[in-house]
Amino acid sequence: MSKHGNVILVGPMGAGKSTIGRQLAQLLSYEFVDSDHEIEARTGADIPWIFDVEGEEGFRRREQAVIDQLTLRDGIVLATGGGAVTREENRRVVSARGIVVYLKTSIEQQLTRTAKDRKRPLLQHAEPRKVLTELMKTREPLYQEVADYVVDTDASNIKDVASEIARLITQP
Template sequence: MAESRPTADTIESRVRRGVGARSIVLVGLMGAGKSTVGKRLSSRLGLIFKDADHEIEAAAGLTIPDIFAIYGEASFRDGEERVIARLLREGPMVLATGGGAFMRPETRRRIAEAGVSVWLKAELEVLMRRVRKRPGRPLLQNEDPEGTMRRLMDTRHPVYGDADVIVVSRDVSHDRVVQDVLEALDAYLLRPQEDPSLRGVAAQ
């Protein structure tokens, strides 16, 4: 009988085994590249991809700017929390979340239980260059969008820092950032998970 050939131990196979039934959850500010990177990452890993913002719009039958305008941000955040909780129950998947989702303690708790969180961290200039290409973001509809982004960075970055993995989203090809994410996940998943001092792996 012919010998069976061993399966190649690729970075994709290691990460896929390492996450198991958990989802890979991308967090970070608007413009960080969560959706674009998430789609390519899901393809590399053979997982489905979901964008929480798109799922919220589908559930509400409204665009996110309309939800903000009609119901306000607080109502949007409540709906966002419910949708992300549902998606995490449907995993494993690669899930891109909105910029404010990770700020909710209950959402962070659910992500910690059912996922591996990845913060796509980008500099202000990179974020502003990207968001200017896609107008209509509710939180930036004011006279000083750059000042608003700075304040969001000041408020949210310390919380994003609780993510399991940190990867710098910079002006290189999307495939390079995806590779950075895979390498950071591979390193994180190989470390003893019971040691909290090992949380956070930065890919530069």
């Protein structure tokens, strides 16, 4: 593998980036890192609190710095936040420093997978289906833009998706 030997997972909330990323890291014997968890660890605050205090723009600045630092490593599987691709600098960095896999999922699956999650700031103050649909309209082209591979996560189980990604990125 090239591009620092990293695998970077992008996609909407509920696509399975963290869950599949952990499994993929295990298969590849890589370190797994979640950019949202890294932001929380560095700030000592959770993502909803950062959104409340600094707004989305403040969060995105923190996210950009973390993604820049993490992608300088070698041999990681990085799960990015669903909105990481909205910043041009993030798109440039992930494209240059890793093999980017877009984990694609339907709005229905996103609704199911995020229904009980209270740590999704963008879903807390509006109708989730409408928010997810609008986010997908703006972000889908950006996920496609950076993706080296697109893998659908709707019908497959975690191990199958991780195995498929491992096969894709290691084939000659």
